[in-house]
Amino acid sequence: MPSIAEERLVSDVAQDRSASSAGRQSATLLLWLLVAAVVVQDITWLVLMRSTGWRWAHPAAVFAIGLALSQVGMSGVWLALARGPLWRRGLILLAAILFSGPLASQATTGYLVHWWVVTANYAAITALPLIAARYAGVCISAGDDSAADLRGRQFTIRAILMLTTGVAVFLGIGRTLDFPWRQMGETALFGLALGLIPWVLGIWYLRTETRLWPAVGAMVVCPLAAYLIELTGFPPANQIALLIALTTVQGVLTLGIAAILRLAGLRLHLPW
Numbered sequence: 001m002p003s004i005a006e007e008r009l010v011s012d013v014a015q016d017r018s019a020s021s022a023g024r025q026s027a028t029l030l031l032w033l034l035v036a037a038v039v040v041q042d043i044t045w046l047v048l049m050r051s052t053g054w055r056w057a058h059p060a061a062v063f064a065i066g067l068a069l070s071q072v073g074m075s076g077v078w079l080a081l082a083r084g085p086l087w088r089r090g091l092i093l094l095a096a097i098l099f100s101g102p103l104a105s106q107a108t109t110g111y112l113v114h115w116w117v118v119t120a121n122y123a124a125i126t127a128l129p130l131i132a133a134r135y136a137g138v139c140i141s142a143g144d145d146s147a148a149d150l151r152g153r154q155f156t157i158r159a160i161l162m163l164t165t166g167v168a169v170f171l172g173i174g175r176t177l178d179f180p181w182r183q184m185g186e187t188a189l190f191g192l193a194l195g196l197i198p199w200v201l202g203i204w205y206l207r208t209e210t211r212l213w214p215a216v217g218a219m220v221v222c223p224l225a226a227y228l229i230e231l232t233g234f235p236p237a238n239q240i241a242l243l244i245a246l247t248t249v250q251g252v253l254t255l256g257i258a259a260i261l262r263l264a265g266l267r268l269h270l271p272w
Contacts, residue, residue: 027142027264034260035092038071042099049106057242061107066249068100068107072119073198073250074257076126081133081140081268093123122191126198137271140206140261186234193228196221197251205258206268214255222247 045064054060075096079089101116108115130138200221205214226243229235235243 027266030260030264034257035095038067039095039099041067042071042103046103046106054107056108057239059245062242062245063249064107065104066246067253068103068119069122069194069246070197070250070253070257071096072100072123073126073194074202074254076123077130077198077202078140079123080127080130081138082266083139083141093127097123118187118190121187122194125188125191126195129199139269140266141269142265142267186232189232190229190234193225193232194247194250196225196228197247197254201251202254202258203268205255206261206266207270211259211262214258218248218251218255222251 045060045067048054049060049064052060056062056065072093075093079093082089097116097119100119101112104110104119105112105115201214201218204217205211208214223244226240226247229243229247230237230240
Protein backbone atom coordinates (compact mmCIF):
# COMPACT_ATOMS: atom_id res chain seq x y z
CA MET A 1 0.00 0.00 0.00
CA PRO A 2 1.24 3.54 -0.74
CA SER A 3 2.45 5.50 2.23
CA ILE A 4 0.76 8.66 3.50
CA ALA A 5 3.62 10.75 2.07
CA GLU A 6 3.21 9.19 -1.37
CA GLU A 7 -0.56 9.78 -1.31
CA ARG A 8 0.00 13.40 -0.28
CA LEU A 9 2.52 13.85 -3.10
CA VAL A 10 0.08 12.45 -5.67
CA SER A 11 -2.65 14.72 -4.30
CA ASP A 12 -0.38 17.78 -4.52
CA VAL A 13 0.56 16.98 -8.11
CA ALA A 14 -3.10 16.56 -9.07
CA GLN A 15 -3.96 19.88 -7.43
CA ASP A 16 -1.10 21.62 -9.25
CA ARG A 17 -2.26 20.23 -12.58
CA SER A 18 -5.84 21.29 -11.88
CA ALA A 19 -4.73 24.80 -10.91
CA SER A 20 -2.53 25.04 -14.00
CA SER A 21 -5.40 23.93 -16.25
CA ALA A 22 -7.76 26.45 -14.65
CA GLY A 23 -5.13 29.17 -15.08
CA ARG A 24 -4.72 28.37 -18.77
CA GLN A 25 -8.48 28.48 -19.32
CA SER A 26 -8.70 31.85 -17.58
CA ALA A 27 -5.81 33.19 -19.66
CA THR A 28 -7.42 31.97 -22.90
CA LEU A 29 -10.73 33.58 -21.94
CA LEU A 30 -8.96 36.85 -21.12
CA LEU A 31 -7.17 36.86 -24.48
CA TRP A 32 -10.37 36.28 -26.43
CA LEU A 33 -12.07 39.02 -24.42
CA LEU A 34 -9.21 41.31 -25.46
CA VAL A 35 -9.78 40.44 -29.12
CA ALA A 36 -13.53 41.01 -28.75
CA ALA A 37 -12.97 44.36 -27.01
CA VAL A 38 -10.67 45.56 -29.81
CA VAL A 39 -13.19 44.54 -32.48
CA VAL A 40 -16.02 46.32 -30.64
CA GLN A 41 -13.87 49.46 -30.38
CA ASP A 42 -13.07 49.32 -34.09
CA ILE A 43 -16.72 49.06 -35.05
CA THR A 44 -17.75 51.76 -32.57
CA TRP A 45 -15.18 54.29 -33.81
CA LEU A 46 -15.96 53.46 -37.44
CA VAL A 47 -19.68 54.05 -36.95
CA LEU A 48 -18.99 57.21 -34.95
CA MET A 49 -16.74 58.73 -37.61
CA ARG A 50 -19.13 57.80 -40.42
CA SER A 51 -22.02 59.48 -38.62
CA THR A 52 -20.12 62.63 -37.59
CA GLY A 53 -17.84 63.09 -40.59
CA TRP A 54 -14.74 63.46 -38.42
CA ARG A 55 -11.49 63.24 -40.38
CA TRP A 56 -7.82 63.93 -39.83
CA ALA A 57 -6.82 66.05 -37.88
CA HIS A 58 -9.80 65.69 -35.54
CA PRO A 59 -8.72 64.15 -32.19
CA ALA A 60 -11.12 61.25 -32.71
CA ALA A 61 -9.53 60.46 -36.08
CA VAL A 62 -6.04 60.62 -34.57
CA PHE A 63 -7.14 58.20 -31.83
CA ALA A 64 -8.78 55.87 -34.37
CA ILE A 65 -5.60 55.58 -36.45
CA GLY A 66 -3.55 55.01 -33.29
CA LEU A 67 -5.97 52.23 -32.32
CA ALA A 68 -5.67 50.66 -35.76
CA LEU A 69 -1.87 50.74 -35.76
CA SER A 70 -1.53 49.45 -32.19
CA GLN A 71 -3.60 46.33 -32.87
CA VAL A 72 -1.77 45.59 -36.13
CA GLY A 73 1.65 46.04 -34.52
CA MET A 74 0.89 43.81 -31.53
CA SER A 75 -0.79 41.23 -33.77
CA GLY A 76 2.47 41.07 -35.74
CA VAL A 77 4.35 40.49 -32.47
CA TRP A 78 1.82 37.80 -31.51
CA LEU A 79 2.13 36.05 -34.88
CA ALA A 80 5.91 35.90 -34.63
CA LEU A 81 6.52 35.11 -30.96
CA ALA A 82 3.41 33.57 -29.38
CA ARG A 83 2.94 29.86 -29.02
CA GLY A 84 -0.01 27.93 -30.36
CA PRO A 85 -1.29 27.01 -33.84
CA LEU A 86 0.04 29.23 -36.60
CA TRP A 87 -3.37 29.36 -38.32
CA ARG A 88 -4.94 30.84 -35.17
CA ARG A 89 -2.27 33.51 -34.84
CA GLY A 90 -2.56 34.20 -38.55
CA LEU A 91 -6.33 34.67 -38.30
CA ILE A 92 -5.88 37.17 -35.47
CA LEU A 93 -3.42 39.17 -37.58
CA LEU A 94 -5.68 38.98 -40.64
CA ALA A 95 -8.64 40.21 -38.58
CA ALA A 96 -6.53 43.10 -37.25
CA ILE A 97 -5.63 44.13 -40.80
CA LEU A 98 -9.19 43.80 -42.10
CA PHE A 99 -10.66 45.87 -39.26
CA SER A 100 -7.91 48.49 -39.07
CA GLY A 101 -8.02 49.25 -42.80
CA PRO A 102 -11.57 50.70 -42.84
CA LEU A 103 -10.90 52.50 -39.57
CA ALA A 104 -7.78 54.28 -40.85
CA SER A 105 -9.38 54.90 -44.24
CA GLN A 106 -12.45 56.50 -42.72
CA ALA A 107 -10.24 58.68 -40.51
CA THR A 108 -8.16 60.01 -43.40
CA THR A 109 -10.58 59.90 -46.37
CA GLY A 110 -8.05 57.63 -48.00
CA TYR A 111 -8.68 54.63 -50.20
CA LEU A 112 -9.54 51.45 -48.33
CA VAL A 113 -7.25 49.29 -50.48
CA HIS A 114 -4.42 51.74 -49.85
CA TRP A 115 -4.75 51.37 -46.10
CA TRP A 116 -5.09 47.60 -46.29
CA VAL A 117 -1.77 47.50 -48.13
CA VAL A 118 -0.22 49.90 -45.61
CA THR A 119 -1.38 47.89 -42.57
CA ALA A 120 -0.38 44.57 -44.17
CA ASN A 121 3.02 46.03 -44.96
CA TYR A 122 3.36 47.26 -41.39
CA ALA A 123 2.37 43.86 -39.99
CA ALA A 124 4.94 42.10 -42.18
CA ILE A 125 7.72 44.53 -41.24
CA THR A 126 6.88 44.08 -37.55
CA ALA A 127 6.76 40.28 -37.69
CA LEU A 128 9.71 39.38 -39.91
CA PRO A 129 12.61 40.31 -37.58
CA LEU A 130 10.78 38.70 -34.68
CA ILE A 131 10.35 35.47 -36.64
CA ALA A 132 14.16 35.24 -36.76
CA ALA A 133 14.23 35.91 -33.00
CA ARG A 134 11.68 33.15 -32.43
CA TYR A 135 13.82 30.70 -34.36
CA ALA A 136 16.67 31.64 -32.00
CA GLY A 137 14.51 30.72 -29.01
CA VAL A 138 12.62 33.90 -28.08
CA CYS A 139 8.92 33.34 -27.42
CA ILE A 140 5.88 34.65 -25.57
CA SER A 141 4.38 32.04 -23.27
CA ALA A 142 3.08 31.47 -19.76
CA GLY A 143 5.51 31.94 -16.92
CA ASP A 144 5.61 28.22 -16.11
CA ASP A 145 6.34 27.14 -19.69
CA SER A 146 9.84 26.25 -20.77
CA ALA A 147 11.36 28.59 -23.33
CA ALA A 148 13.64 25.79 -24.49
CA ASP A 149 10.88 23.82 -26.22
CA LEU A 150 12.38 23.45 -29.69
CA ARG A 151 9.15 22.20 -31.20
CA GLY A 152 7.42 25.38 -30.01
CA ARG A 153 9.88 27.69 -31.75
CA GLN A 154 10.80 25.97 -34.97
CA PHE A 155 8.98 26.64 -38.25
CA THR A 156 7.78 23.68 -40.26
CA ILE A 157 7.66 23.48 -44.04
CA ARG A 158 3.88 23.76 -43.80
CA ALA A 159 4.18 27.02 -41.84
CA ILE A 160 6.62 28.46 -44.38
CA LEU A 161 4.30 27.48 -47.25
CA MET A 162 1.37 29.16 -45.50
CA LEU A 163 3.34 32.37 -45.02
CA THR A 164 4.54 32.31 -48.63
CA THR A 165 0.99 31.77 -49.86
CA GLY A 166 -0.21 34.70 -47.77
CA VAL A 167 2.42 37.00 -49.26
CA ALA A 168 1.55 35.83 -52.78
CA VAL A 169 -2.16 36.49 -52.20
CA PHE A 170 -1.35 39.93 -50.79
CA LEU A 171 0.77 40.84 -53.83
CA GLY A 172 -1.85 39.46 -56.21
CA ILE A 173 -4.61 41.54 -54.62
CA GLY A 174 -2.46 44.66 -54.82
CA ARG A 175 -1.72 44.06 -58.49
CA THR A 176 -5.35 43.33 -59.32
CA LEU A 177 -6.52 46.51 -57.59
CA ASP A 178 -3.77 48.57 -59.24
CA PHE A 179 -2.08 49.79 -56.06
CA PRO A 180 0.53 52.51 -56.75
CA TRP A 181 3.65 50.41 -56.15
CA ARG A 182 5.91 53.44 -56.52
CA GLN A 183 4.74 54.36 -53.02
CA MET A 184 5.79 51.03 -51.54
CA GLY A 185 9.18 52.42 -50.52
CA GLU A 186 7.58 55.19 -48.48
CA THR A 187 5.07 52.70 -47.08
CA ALA A 188 7.88 50.33 -46.03
CA LEU A 189 9.77 53.14 -44.29
CA PHE A 190 6.53 54.19 -42.62
CA GLY A 191 6.06 50.67 -41.27
CA LEU A 192 9.69 50.46 -40.21
CA ALA A 193 9.42 53.68 -38.19
CA LEU A 194 6.18 52.55 -36.54
CA GLY A 195 7.77 49.19 -35.76
CA LEU A 196 9.78 50.83 -32.99
CA ILE A 197 6.65 51.03 -30.85
CA PRO A 198 5.71 47.31 -30.65
CA TRP A 199 9.37 46.21 -30.84
CA VAL A 200 10.48 48.39 -27.94
CA LEU A 201 7.40 49.11 -25.81
CA GLY A 202 5.35 45.94 -26.30
CA ILE A 203 8.24 43.50 -25.99
CA TRP A 204 9.91 45.47 -23.19
CA TYR A 205 6.71 45.46 -21.13
CA LEU A 206 6.35 41.70 -21.55
CA ARG A 207 9.93 41.12 -20.46
CA THR A 208 10.67 43.49 -17.58
CA GLU A 209 9.36 43.14 -14.05
CA THR A 210 9.49 46.92 -13.57
CA ARG A 211 6.44 48.17 -15.44
CA LEU A 212 7.28 51.83 -14.93
CA TRP A 213 10.29 51.87 -17.26
CA PRO A 214 8.41 50.96 -20.48
CA ALA A 215 5.99 53.81 -19.74
CA VAL A 216 8.94 56.17 -19.29
CA GLY A 217 10.51 54.79 -22.46
CA ALA A 218 7.33 55.64 -24.37
CA MET A 219 8.14 59.32 -23.81
CA VAL A 220 11.22 58.83 -25.98
CA VAL A 221 10.12 56.12 -28.42
CA CYS A 222 6.81 57.71 -29.48
CA PRO A 223 8.19 61.16 -30.44
CA LEU A 224 11.16 59.47 -32.13
CA ALA A 225 8.81 57.31 -34.21
CA ALA A 226 6.83 60.43 -35.16
CA TYR A 227 9.94 62.26 -36.39
CA LEU A 228 11.02 59.22 -38.40
CA ILE A 229 7.54 58.94 -39.93
CA GLU A 230 7.69 62.57 -41.05
CA LEU A 231 11.03 61.92 -42.76
CA THR A 232 9.54 59.10 -44.86
CA GLY A 233 7.32 61.51 -46.79
CA PHE A 234 4.34 59.21 -46.31
CA PRO A 235 2.12 61.57 -44.23
CA PRO A 236 1.41 65.22 -45.06
CA ALA A 237 4.31 67.55 -44.30
CA ASN A 238 4.60 69.91 -41.31
CA GLN A 239 2.29 67.93 -39.02
CA ILE A 240 4.79 66.75 -36.45
CA ALA A 241 2.54 67.62 -33.47
CA LEU A 242 -0.27 65.47 -34.86
CA LEU A 243 2.14 62.65 -35.62
CA ILE A 244 3.47 62.74 -32.06
CA ALA A 245 -0.13 62.59 -30.82
CA LEU A 246 -0.76 59.63 -33.14
CA THR A 247 2.31 57.66 -32.03
CA THR A 248 1.58 58.47 -28.39
CA VAL A 249 -1.91 57.01 -28.73
CA GLN A 250 -0.42 53.95 -30.38
CA GLY A 251 2.20 53.66 -27.64
CA VAL A 252 -0.32 53.91 -24.82
CA LEU A 253 -2.63 51.34 -26.44
CA THR A 254 0.34 49.04 -27.14
CA LEU A 255 1.28 49.14 -23.45
CA GLY A 256 -2.37 48.49 -22.60
CA ILE A 257 -2.49 45.38 -24.79
CA ALA A 258 0.81 44.18 -23.30
CA ALA A 259 -0.57 44.77 -19.81
CA ILE A 260 -3.55 42.51 -20.54
CA LEU A 261 -1.19 39.84 -21.88
CA ARG A 262 0.79 40.06 -18.64
CA LEU A 263 -2.45 39.80 -16.68
CA ALA A 264 -3.10 36.57 -18.59
CA GLY A 265 0.22 35.27 -17.26
CA LEU A 266 2.24 35.67 -20.46
CA ARG A 267 5.87 36.78 -20.49
CA LEU A 268 8.65 37.15 -23.05
CA HIS A 269 11.13 34.29 -22.61
CA LEU A 270 14.71 34.39 -23.84
CA PRO A 271 16.80 31.30 -24.66
CA TRP A 272 19.48 32.19 -22.11
